[in-house]
Amino acid sequence: MSMTHSSRSQSQSQSQGRGTASAYELVKGSREFGTLRRRLGYYVVPMTGLFLAWYFLYVILAAFAPGFMRISVFGDVNVGLCIGLLQFVSTFAIAIGYGRWAPRHFDPLAAKLRLRLEQGRRP
Amino acid sequence: MTRAAALGTVGTPAVNIAIFAVFVAATLVIAVTAAGGNRTTADYYAGGRAFTGRQNGIAIGGDYLSAASFLGIAGLIALNGYDGFLYSIGFLVGWLLVLLLVAGPLRNTGRYTTGDVLDLRLKAVPVRAAAAVSTLTVSLFYLLAQMAGAGGLVSLLLGVHSAQGQDATVAVVGLLMIFYVLVGGMKGTTWVQIVKAVLLTIGAAVATVWVLARAGFSLSALLGHAAAASPAGRAVLGPGLLYGVNTVSKFNFISLSLALVLGTAGLPHVLMRLYTVPDAAQARRSVVWTIGLVGVFYMFTLVLGFGAMWLVGAKQIESAPGKANSAVPLLAFHLGGTVFLGLVAAVAFATILAVVAGLTITASASFAHDVYANVLRPGGNKGVSNKGGGDADKGDRGRADPEDEVRVARTTAIVIGLIAVIGGIYAKDIDVAFLVALAFAVAASANLPSILYSFFWPRFTARGALWSIYGGLISAVGLIIFSPVVSGGSTGLGGAGPSLISDPHINFAFFPLDNPGIVSIPLAFFLGWLGSVTDKNASDPARFARMQVRALTGIGAERGSRG
Numbered sequence A: 001m002s003m004t005h006s007s008r009s010q011s012q013s014q015s016q017g018r019g020t021a022s023a024y025e026l027v028k029g030s031r032e033f034g035t036l037r038r039r040l041g042y043y044v045v046p047m048t049g050l051f052l053a054w055y056f057l058y059v060i061l062a063a064f065a066p067g068f069m070r071i072s073v074f075g076d077v078n079v080g081l082c083i084g085l086l087q088f089v090s091t092f093a094i095a096i097g098y099g100r101w102a103p104r105h106f107d108p109l110a111a112k113l114r115l116r117l118e119q120g121r122r123p
Numbered sequence B: 001m002t003r004a005a006a007l008g009t010v011g012t013p014a015v016n017i018a019i020f021a022v023f024v025a026a027t028l029v030i031a032v033t034a035a036g037g038n039r040t041t042a043d044y045y046a047g048g049r050a051f052t053g054r055q056n057g058i059a060i061g062g063d064y065l066s067a068a069s070f071l072g073i074a075g076l077i078a079l080n081g082y083d084g085f086l087y088s089i090g091f092l093v094g095w096l097l098v099l100l101l102v103a104g105p106l107r108n109t110g111r112y113t114t115g116d117v118l119d120l121r122l123k124a125v126p127v128r129a130a131a132a133v134s135t136l137t138v139s140l141f142y143l144l145a146q147m148a149g150a151g152g153l154v155s156l157l158l159g160v161h162s163a164q165g166q167d168a169t170v171a172v173v174g175l176l177m178i179f180y181v182l183v184g185g186m187k188g189t190t191w192v193q194i195v196k197a198v199l200l201t202i203g204a205a206v207a208t209v210w211v212l213a214r215a216g217f218s219l220s221a222l223l224g225h226a227a228a229a230s231p232a233g234r235a236v237l238g239p240g241l242l243y244g245v246n247t248v249s250k251f252n253f254i255s256l257s258l259a260l261v262l263g264t265a266g267l268p269h270v271l272m273r274l275y276t277v278p279d280a281a282q283a284r285r286s287v288v289w290t291i292g293l294v295g296v297f298y299m300f301t302l303v304l305g306f307g308a309m310w311l312v313g314a315k316q317i318e319s320a321p322g323k324a325n326s327a328v329p330l331l332a333f334h335l336g337g338t339v340f341l342g343l344v345a346a347v348a349f350a351t352i353l354a355v356v357a358g359l360t361i362t363a364s365a366s367f368a369h370d371v372y373a374n375v376l377r378p379g380g381n382k383g384v385s386n387k388g389g390g391d392a393d394k395g396d397r398g399r400a401d402p403e404d405e406v407r408v409a410r411t412t413a414i415v416i417g418l419i420a421v422i423g424g425i426y427a428k429d430i431d432v433a434f435l436v437a438l439a440f441a442v443a444a445s446a447n448l449p450s451i452l453y454s455f456f457w458p459r460f461t462a463r464g465a466l467w468s469i470y471g472g473l474i475s476a477v478g479l480i481i482f483s484p485v486v487s488g489g490s491t492g493l494g495g496a497g498p499s500l501i502s503d504p505h506i507n508f509a510f511f512p513l514d515n516p517g518i519v520s521i522p523l524a525f526f527l528g529w530l531g532s533v534t535d536k537n538a539s540d541p542a543r544f545a546r547m548q549v550r551a552l553t554g555i556g557a558e559r560g561s562r563g
Helices: A002-008 A020-029 A031-064 A079-105 A107-118 B013-035 B041-049 B053-064 B067-080 B082-109 B114-122 B125-158 B163-214 B219-229 B233-237 B247-266 B268-276 B280-311 B314-319 B323-376 B382-388 B402-427 B432-446 B448-456 B462-481 B517-533 B541-553
Strands: A072-074
Touching (some): A020 A031, A020 A107, A031 B082, A031 B247, A072 A079, A079 B280, A107 B541, B013 B163, B041 B163, B041 B402, B053 B163, B053 B280, B053 B323, B067 B082, B067 B314, B067 B323, B082 B247, B082 B268, B082 B280, B082 B448, B082 B541, B114 B125, B114 B323, B114 B448, B114 B462, B114 B541, B125 B163, B125 B268, B125 B432, B125 B462, B163 B219, B163 B268, B163 B280, B163 B323, B163 B402, B247 B448, B268 B323, B314 B323, B432 B448, B432 B462, B448 B462, B462 B517
16 A cells, blocks of 8 residues: 555655655665664653653642641741742753753754755665 | 732733734734745745745744743742743753754655654555554644733733633634744745744843843842842742652652653654654754754743743742743843833744644644545645655655645644633643643654664664653553642642542542653653564665664655745
């Protein structure tokens, strides 16, 4: 079925019709694409797990440990407020970190593979 | 200056109306001048894909900081203290999911809608139709929330108290919004969002510094004053006032938190904005900017909320029309009198207009692009569209003529505008933040699972997508209908909104929580898995290869900045 669909779709200078889908499969099986996918996965999957776990820890503390959240840190600023503000800090840190990581470690390799595909060369 | 809080109006209506008129006129000029043409679908739906990451990030922030965020969260903090703050954290943290898992792949594999993404992966007309149904449902929920907010805000500020007067205001909002959409398209409304987001942030920053100055620039002193002024006393400083009443309300809170953190990545009007930039890297930059803007803004709302609790007081907020939503306008009046109130309120009004316009574009694009061009007329004028779109490996069915599609989108915008006006008139007494939270729950249930599966799971099939989308949609909406907030039984305590059915004898609620997320979101993920693994038509590995290569490298994505 891949042939009928790929013949209907076109790309810039890519060979029309037969071969488009299999070119994608070749790329997907290539070592460089594997590197690209692993790099992204090793970064975003643990990071997603981390921020979700940290967020739900906060939610559960807020729901089931209100006494702990009320412990004063200084004056009327308590543990709950500090952890809440730390959620902001961690969100900013992850966003900025990813925003700096991706152009260095992901985009160049992605662009290289894209260029190669656009020129119709097999990896 | 008339301090007519007893009558439910603050400030001088004439001044407020004048400031409103200036704001509306200014945004209309922006929309008209920025629009410039809007002939092609890429212009109308995606602003020609020519915005930079920073511009788009600010515009997304503008879209996200809707009346519910700006007025609603500060109001919740003003009345309930810490538990209102919990809302803002969920709204913010959810952006990381958009950033890490969705933004780049989405920009690389879609053209205008999530229907495009699912179609590229699964090649099934019913899936595209399902995506359109859930997009339209979420957008309408969100739209109703904004329209409801507009009614309350305007009645507070313009001294419009009669029911007919409020209905007329909602109608005016609707007509203005239709005008923005028809004339401005995505480009015009994006510029309105950018200007609005900047003004909103400046206004909130000024008010925040003002409140902090009153408290001697001590957060602890501010909290102390606020707690002393609150009828609940020091309980406002910790969690539990709203959601800690009993076990049901605690699970209600967890369900809400789940919907908030997973809902952002499924909001169609947010996702559609990711197509207004040239490529995936700019889409990612957009989200980083959005996180910065939204995060800083929610820190302001923390100060503003406790500031309103201290300086305005819960009693005055609760007796004002619009209740919690009026906390920030009342605080602005307390700090800076009529003019500052007028400015803050005008920004809030512009917020509602701009967000409503963005939602209408999303909904009309989904109907015109997914339903009309690809479901109703899959073969229409194929030659024309293929000639025009030769630079993209779209993997779409032949579609209707792009100009025809834009015409349908504009007509749909008018229809949606009218539906929103009628709905807004009926919904004007419903709590804004509550309606938005429901939109988040439906978005997280119906949209997110199929988006994530189509990017990352090789065995995902069309049947899995249909089960997940319709299963999530029906379970989320169904549980809302049979929850205490719709079907009777809720008195507005324990975190739930007051029930739509106020007659205490009618109570057909069987689902105890007012937010369905904790059930409907896992169910939608489960159904997506079950529908796929039991599907006799196994997933096509070539199609997944194509999806993943395109999602990560950006090959074949329609790129922007071509003028």
